[in-house]
Amino acid sequence: MTGERLRWDMVASANMVEVAALVGDTARATMLAALMGGQALTATELAFQARISRPTASEHLVRLLNARLISVTPSGRFRYYRITSPLVAQMLESMIAVAALEMPPRHRPRSARDEALCLARSCYDHMAGRLGVAVADALIERDYMHLSADGGVLTDAGHRFLCDFGARLETDRRSKRIFCRACLDWSERRYHVGGLVGAELQRRFLELGWIARTGATRAFKVTDAGKIELKDIFGVDLDVASTNRGLLAPRQPEESSQRAAG
Amino acid sequence: MTGERLRWDMVASANMVEVAALVGDTARATMLAALMGGQALTATELAFQARISRPTASEHLVRLLNARLISVTPSGRFRYYRITSPLVAQMLESMIAVAALEMPPRHRPRSARDEALCLARSCYDHMAGRLGVAVADALIERDYMHLSADGGVLTDAGHRFLCDFGARLETDRRSKRIFCRACLDWSERRYHVGGLVGAELQRRFLELGWIARTGATRAFKVTDAGKIELKDIFGVDLDVASTNRGLLAPRQPEESSQRAAG
DNA sequence: CAATCGGTTCGGTGCCGGCCGAACCGACGG
């Protein structure tokens, strides 16, 4: 009604608003969180997780599809939904990271289900929880990798170690490409490793049978064989792995109640 | 009414929903976008930018404050609002990055205002737009830095160069900390550099008077002196700087309409 | 002190969108 010209950046922010509004609904966010497990799920499974009727879920899924946040691949009479791109997963991660800042600091998990989720889970394509953080710590400990708030680096030794381990790190791009990303773990409040390195670690862990998916949830089960090998090859003992050494303070011996101020 | 126990991860996702819902409103998103300029702004300025009444703006600001997305510092009878932490800025960046994926591909800027914004602007604490991308390109060109989808690295030569340039890159942390982050530029659809390196570049550019803020907007003006020095020291000529070499394809000579599939 | 101005609080209005039940569509299986 103002008759004003449409500004370009307004188009961009309008889309951002749309994306945010889509995530800003409990039902849709729950479905997206379920899809953050990295698996493709059916509409009924998603409706069940979000505790809404199938019609309602279907509407939500249509909207998420239109916004390209998720994609669908029909198979028989099923339709499998998944997160469209790592960019979307990364966005959701960062939103969880911000949301975790306002969580009550000492809110520890309660149920067995929570415990499983905090122990080991999938963060779209890489491992999170105590497992993810412990593995990252182990790599850092041996100078195979460095992580910080703004990025991560795989050392040459780390590259060799992971290649020996069976990770496929070769890329079609230039040599120096670093597919190693620090990802803030909302349960541990510390960094684990994402990017290609994280994805390859998860793929290889699954391939070797060290971890296994548990139904349609994000939680991983660490197999008995996995526990042994994990200790043997990575020096990681999850039963001993310290929990919550302090937010954003990887090497701090004693816990400090510091906030994540900028 | 179901009487079900509260699950831990539900608390986390509830917060995420709240955060997303806050951003998922045009008025609030516009205010946040304005604050992404990195400057602290008053309530009235924000109300004006969002084209809403002061009361409405005030309500929104209260909600953003409660969620810790923004902070306020009273000064006289003014109250200056700013983005609380880089983590929040990073989240907004990633949301814009996702939103940019669904934008019409060849939607070029129209007005002079758009043009200014696309030429050079602030992305919270570092430079974006053609300027930001060109500077990043220059650093990459000289092997001072590498950028990829998941991170960035500053080489030793780059570290020396930037220190000579006047950037303060020392940190209190361990030596290998890499404060170099790839940030997807929504107007150029390519990466510019964020993190400490990006912030220090912007700080130094402002300090040297190469760029200047233009009112309460995110746009930077590149000064005449800046243009000369920029070409002299960084080898960057903004008038020649290629626009839009292709989404996520930094070194591709011809444009290709590829999508950002995972 | 009164006038001005930045900012917030209050009360009331209007609309958008999340929700479900019922009906419908298409794939599979006998």
Place this chain on the structure above:
DNA sequence: CCGTCGGTTCGGCCGGCACCGAACCGATTG
């Protein structure tokens, strides 16, 4: 062919929230 099942579409209900004008609060200024 009909029954079953996964999934979507339709119609209507309802709650929440974005919005504004008016009033109010506190700091600054003269």
